[in-house]
Amino acid sequence: MMKKKYVLVGTGGRSEFFYGAVVRDFGETSELVGFCDINQTRMNYANRLLEEKYEHPQISTYLTSEFDEMVANEKPDTVIVTSVDRTHHTYIIRALELGCDVITEKPMTVDAEKCQEIIDIVNKTGRQVRVSFNYRYAPHNTKIRELIKRGTIGDVFSVNFEWALNTQHGADYFRRWHRDKRNSGGLLVHKSTHHFDLVNFWLGTTPETVYASGGLRFYGRENAEARGVTNFYQRAHGSDNAKDDPFSIDLEANEHLKEMYLEAEKEDGYQRDQSVFGDGINIEDTLGVMVNYKNKAILNYSLNAYLPWEGYIVSFNGSKGRIEVRVREQSYINSGGNKDDEGRLKEKSIKVLPMFGKAYEVDVIQGKGGHGGGDPVLLQDIFGTPVNDEFNRAASHIDGAMSILTGIAGNKSLNTGLPVRVNDLVKF
Structure with missing residues (x-):
């Protein structure tokens, strides 16, 4: 059986669900060949997880500006999209234009205009988009x-x-x-x-x-103020006010979150630990x-x-x-x-x-x-040998x-x- 080749865009929190399954459980049918992200630190961490946690060789990494180059070099059958929701349509559309099928994390996109663009490009290319409704x-x-x-x-x-x-x-x-x-x-x-x-x-x-x-x-801040909250902070890291807040999250205390987000901030400025009672x-x-x-x-x-x-x-x-x-x-x-x-x-x-x-x-x-x-059954349906499903659960x-x-x-x-x-x- 010919293995299907996969690349993955967006190596944040949800990505390991897919790439971990490919290398751990579906090596006979599937091959992971590339990561793509705006953040090289995060891709490096994903590669270390591949090597240390899954005993799989590290794979090629590409910045999102190099998406076309990745597809040309790695020749994937399918692009897995697990990036920030507002960017799903960008990678779905370009992957289809370049002749790939797509597996995308939900939601497929975030507004009607982007949804229309995806519908139009599927109709134009005849390629397949699969939404992972576990x-x-x-x-x-x-x-x-x-x-x-x-x-x-x-x-x-x-x-x-x-x-x-x-x-x-x-x-x-x-x-x-x-x-x-x-x-x-x-x-x-x-x-x-x-x-x-x-x-x-x-x-x-x-x-x-x-x-x-x-x-x-x-x-939100306005609701917290109305309830008498006074110890505000914008993010938990480095804040004394966050230490006693049951709604805060400590990135330093969790090695996974520390490496995936805190140590990657220097590249994209994304703060994973913002206050739920802050502004914005x-x-x-x-x-x-x-x-x-x-x-x-x-x-x-x-x-x-x-x-x-x-x-x-x-x-x-x-x-x-x-x-x-x-x-x-x-x-x-x-x-x-x-x-x-x-x-x-x-x-x-x-x-x-x-x-x-x-x-x-x-x-x-x-x-x-x-x-x-639902997760193991979905993964088997996506990456394993296809079987008949009387309930047509594939989305x-x-x-x-x-x-x-x-x-x-x-x-x-x-x-x-x-x-x-x-x-x-x-x-x-």
């Missing part, structure tokens, strides 16, 4: 799709979906580059793309109209969204990023009954620890309540690994677009106070 592959989420697909509760008319981020996980989006909506599209795009994709996947439909409300209610935050932490779907179902969705509990509660109301789901997840910060602990389930339940009949619990195999057991650029367009429409609705038609945002 939650689709978690056994409990696949089971929900199976129950709905086989008509367990008939036609689904409405969905209530609450996602809770706790003060460890949720706060981290307000320390990092995500805190600027220009970088991430806000949580409605960066984080909720997972959740909106799950609804599309579960119901087998796509969004039609979106209305959103919310704002920055907990994090323009994303929301409290969000409510209503979505009408093409199959006439409606969704009531909420996301809060400062809670004492991590996980989600979702209920499906149908013509023959109701499904209730409760999933508690283990919070994490991307800290270089055991990646299998990311999103590990602490509890889960799926309960079916027939309209006329006795309610019952649905047994689901407990998946191992991150995102509720295309269309799936990627339909998930982010819900969030993009939500952002537009936040700005205007009006509902937004998804079909008005892009043309397929």
Whole structure:
């Protein structure tokens, strides 16, 4: 079997999930041949991890200005994109133009204009863009799709979906580059793309109209001042005020974060440990969204990023009954620890309540690994030998677009106070 050759753009926190899997588990089918980043220090650290942690030879590195040169030299089949969200479209588009396929971290991009550019270049080149929606592959989420697909509760008319981020996980989006909506599209795009994709996947439909409300209610300097906070700082490193702040993160105390971010600051100035109660935050932490779907179902969705509990509660109301789901997840910060602990389930339940009949619990195999057991299955699907998947969990650029367009429409609705038609945002 010919090995597929991969290069990776963006060697930050999420990148090791992909390159570590390629060299550790898929050497028979896959070959990693190049790193690309704006930061040479960070690429050097990724190469040291390859050598010391995975016993793999170091590979060639290229600055982002040398992207074309990398593709010409390394001749990859596929480019893996794990850079800052606002740059995803740049590397997706150029990779397709140069004859490569793409695997991209979610979200595919952050606004409608960039989304349209990706759609257009896929149509022009005929190349493939794969979006890595690992939650689709978690056994409990696949089971929900199976129950709905086989008509367990008939036609689904409405969905209530609450996602809770706790003060460890949720706060981290307000320390990092995500805190600027220009970088991430806000949580409605960066984080909720997972959740909106799950609804599309579960119901087998796509969004039609979106209305959103919310704002920055907990994090940010103004909110902290209103609660009487006085010990402000802009970043934790070197600040005495940060030492007693439970929301701070100490880069010096974590060797992984120190090498990946603190020691790389000299090149790009990026500060990984900004205060969640500092200035410069323009994303929301409290969000409510209503979505009408093409199959006439409606969704009531909420996301809060400062809670004492991590996980989600979702209920499906149908013509023959109701499904209730409760999933508690283990919070994490991307800290270089055991990646299998990311999103590990602490509890889960799926309960079916027939309209006329006795309610019952649905047994689901407990998946191992991150995102509720979805990560290993996703990686096998991407890098391993292809197998038939009756649930069609592999997500295309269309799936990627339909998930982010819900969030993009939500952002537009936040700005205007009006509902937004998804079909008005892009043309397929």
